[in-house]
Amino acid sequence: MAEPSMEEADGLVGGSNKVMGLGDRAYEDLKEKLVRGAYPPGHKITVRAVAEELGYGTTPARDALNRLVAERALVFSGPKTVVVPTLSLAELYEVTQMRLRLEGLAAEKGAIGAGSADIARLEAFQGEIDAALAEGRYADALWSNKEFHFHIYGRANMPMLLATIETLWLRVGAAFNDLYPEFAISKYGIQNHRAALEGLRHGDPQEVKAAIETDIRDGYRRLRQALSERAPKK
Amino acid sequence: MAEPSMEEADGLVGGSNKVMGLGDRAYEDLKEKLVRGAYPPGHKITVRAVAEELGYGTTPARDALNRLVAERALVFSGPKTVVVPTLSLAELYEVTQMRLRLEGLAAEKGAIGAGSADIARLEAFQGEIDAALAEGRYADALWSNKEFHFHIYGRANMPMLLATIETLWLRVGAAFNDLYPEFAISKYGIQNHRAALEGLRHGDPQEVKAAIETDIRDGYRRLRQALSERAPKK
DNA sequence: CTCCGAATTTTGTTGCAACAAAAATAGAAT
DNA sequence: ATTCTATTTTTGTTGCAACAAAATTCGGAG
Incomplete structure (x- = not known):
């Protein structure tokens, strides 16, 4: 069972060989x-x-x-x-629009041909998210959340797409890490993930795509609110 | 009248200041x-x-x-x-899928609020494409074609999106330049551009988006065929 | 207390030599 | 001829010092 391995050399190694300097x-x-x-x-x-x-x-x-x-x-x-960058409202919007298209594509393609092994794995990730969330280990929840998403995306076998998505996650991650934990995941996220799993079980890529897009949109709303509430900071 | 300037420092300078080393x-x-x-x-x-x-x-x-x-x-x-990379069929497909989403987005957003000045400019670009094509100056036609597309995309004011699209163009440009000229543009391309202009005139972003997507798809078909016809090369 | 300008420190860049490793080459053996 | 091996050349990487330029600091004037 091949691991999608999002821990690979960041996307540079897209099937080629490169010495890690x-x-x-x-x-x-x-x-x-x-x-x-x-x-x-x-x-x-x-x-x-x-x-x-x-x-x-x-x-x-x-x-x-x-x-x-x-x-x-x-x-x-x-x-x-x-x-380290700060995300303006406009930039957050832009990244979100890109994420919707790109991750929607990755989710749709990744959903094709997903088997029970994938579903089991995703349920395991979801379990880790729930557990981490229940115990207040937000960083771990974030990590498992990322694994959940990228397990689906990784199945699409589109290295360029995956690398691009990763840079988008890095962009928002770096800018929001100071206030992200409380806002990043909630029952909405859980619900969206369950919807994605349903789509996977039905073998319906469009359903998976829709669930992921909703997940992204929900996250956007929360981030957007956090951003406007953020004190102008001395 | 601000020039969208796709000749800017390659996208690194996204509103920030950086010394050009x-x-x-x-x-x-x-x-x-x-x-x-x-x-x-x-x-x-x-x-x-x-x-x-x-x-x-x-x-x-x-x-x-x-x-x-x-x-x-x-x-x-x-x-x-x-x-210098070669594009496999799979990679060409991947790039095309990304282009459809990203350039569709850029076209849609860029179409909003476009005025007669933009239309005039685009018609000028189209004129250059036609002229260059008629005289067999394929490189020039390619260049004007790029200007046509990026004038629309540039209006969206989404620097990250634009930079990403540019890397996609570079990717296919570098791989296909040896056989691109004959295949890149044809009456299909012209027709699609006219459709985009129509959408602009109607103030209908969706129409523009659809035209651009068709343009990308047409180009994909031509490139795909060229790729399969390409001799395995010693 | 604020603002402005000079002095000082910090910082990115660049060229270069040394090094290890990979690629190209040549040759030998089958 | 072809394949494999040894030799030679090429190549990317890295650390470092020098340099120009930017950032910071510090004082003094208003």
Whole structure:
């Protein structure tokens, strides 16, 4: 049973072979820290700081930064300053629109030919989400939520699509990690996931697609509200 | 009248400010060469060759290569070898599916609020396409075609979306440039563009979206056929 | 207390040499 | 001829120092 493995080398390895250099390692490390919310939005990230923090030289650190900037997981606030991004209302809307199309596509294609093994796996993820949520382990719930989504997307066998979706998740993850936990998942999310599972059981890709889209829309509403309630912050 | 400017610094500069270093220049140069078909698919690209060819040091050349690889405009054929990619049928299908969703979105949003100035501009682009086509200047036709599409997309004011679409165009452009000219545009394309213009005049975003999607689908069919007819090549 | 400008520190970039590893090449054996 | 192996060349990566430019700090003027 082949694991979709969203833990692969971030999408660069799309079936090709590439030696993992320090630069890629640094990229993975930094990405991990970003998505885990190690730095608050607005925090300045410098090449030398990353180099020392991760224990690599300045070249790999620079490579990682450049890559993250290209993916917009980090943004310039000045000619020479990169910071963890903040998502404006407009940007959140834009990312959501892209997610709807792209993840809708991935869900639809991924649903085709899904078997009971997939369903069992997804139910396991959902169980982890429920458990984590019940115990207040929001970070774990978020992680399992990601696994749930990407297990479906991964089945589509569309590496480019998957990589693009991942950058979108990284974009919102990095910007919202400071307030995400409380808002990210709720009974709505659970309900949408159950709907997706139903669609999988029925062998109806459109039903799965619709459920995922609703999930994205629900998340958008919550994020949007969180954003407007967020104090203008000194 | 603000120019949408698809000639901007490749999408990195999404409203932020960033100093253009040699690395970015090298990236632009290489990208240009790729989209112009300077290298045939399968051609090996090395850091030092690029450095000398473009007249930069090895560091900027390496930066450019890394970035192009991250965007999949260049791919690894071995642990240390990057080549101009070939698009498999599966990859062409994947790119097309993504283009349909993303460019459909961009067309729909870009159509909203389009005025007579936009229509005039688009008609001018179409005129250039017709003229170039009539005279056999396929490269120019391709260029004007790109301008036509991106003028609409640019109106949507969605920088992330636009950057993503551009990488998709680069991906197929680099892989197909050797046989693209004869197949890229035909009376179908013209007809689709006219339909898009009609939608713009009616102020009907859905009509524009449908026209663009048909355009993408027509192009896909032609490319697909060209791909299967392509000799297995020694 | 605020604002502005000069001095100082920090920071990204670039070229380069050294190194390890991969790719190309040449040759030998079957 | 073909395949496999050894040798040679090519190639990407990395660390580092120097440099120009930007960010920050600090004072002083209003």
